[in-house]
Amino acid sequence: xxxxxxxxxxxxxxxxxxxxxxxxxxxxxxxxxxxxxxxxxxxxxxxxxxxxxxxxxxxxxxxxxxxxxxxxxxxxxxxxxxxxxxxxxxxxxxxxxxxxxxxxxxxxxxxxxxxxxxxxxxxxxxxxxxxxxxxxxxxxxxxxxxxxxxxxxxxxxxxxxxxxxxxxxxxxxxxxxxxxxxxxxxxxxxxxxxx
Numbered sequence: 001x002x003x004x005x006x007x008x009x010x011x012x013x014x015x016x017x018x019x020x021x022x023x024x025x026x027x028x029x030x031x032x033x034x035x036x037x038x039x040x041x042x043x044x045x046x047x048x049x050x051x052x053x054x055x056x057x058x059x060x061x062x063x064x065x066x067x068x069x070x071x072x073x074x075x076x077x078x079x080x081x082x083x084x085x086x087x088x089x090x091x092x093x094x095x096x097x098x099x100x101x102x103x104x105x106x107x108x109x110x111x112x113x114x115x116x117x118x119x120x121x122x123x124x125x126x127x128x129x130x131x132x133x134x135x136x137x138x139x140x141x142x143x144x145x146x147x148x149x150x151x152x153x154x155x156x157x158x159x160x161x162x163x164x165x166x167x168x169x170x171x172x173x174x175x176x177x178x179x180x181x182x183x184x185x186x187x188x189x190x191x192x193x194x195x
Contacts, residue, residue: 023074024074025075025076025159026076026077027076027077027078027159028077028079028163029084029163029166029170030163031084031167031174034092034096035096042098043099043108043185044100044106045099045100045101045108045110045181046101046102046107046110047089047093047101047112048112050085050113051112051114052082052115053114053115056114056118058080059075059077060072060075060076060077060119060162061119062118062119062121063121075159081114082114085117085170089112089174092178093178093181096178108137108143110134111136112131112177113131114130115130115131115132115147116128116131116149124153125153125154125157126151126152126153126165127166129149129170129173130149130173132146132147133177133180143184148177150173152172
């Protein structure tokens with residue numbers, strides 16, 4: 001090789017950026033149990049597996065107000081958001097609240113669909129968690145169908161800030177659903193007692 005070729009090869013090699021490729025980062029929401037609710041009577045409940053809309057998977061989702069939905073390239077969940085909601089609901093209902101897990105057809109059935117678990121890119125960005133709660137009587141009569149939404153503001157664009165906001169939003173969503181279920185069952189118990 002000529003000296004000119006070696007010099008050109010050295011100059012070209014020094015222009016190449018040998019920085020390693022960015023790797024995905026994995027996160028999971030941090031949730032806490034609430035204090036147990038004191039009650040003398042446990043309510044039997046069948047909780048079906050939580051389902052969700054198709055785009056809520058491993059990659060964290062962002063949405064713009066105009067309807068555009070996208071995925072963060074390097075921010076991932078360690079599990080599907082539906083799994084986080086399932087575990088949080090089970091802990092809240094069966095460990096903290098006055099519900100007993102049942103597979104009996106004589107128990108009310110709760111069906112939950114996660115419809116939002118995403119960052120909303122607006123003038124003031126926030127995280128939104130939303131789910132549809134359907135409750136059926138043992139005769140499969142609809143007792144309730146309600147969409148519950150909760151949001152948390154984002155102070156900055158750091159992944160840790162986003163995960164903290166997701167955690168708070170998920171915790172609030174679970175508490176609202178547990179409260180709605182408790183209210184439904186207390187109302188049903190009062191109606192039965194009056195007849």
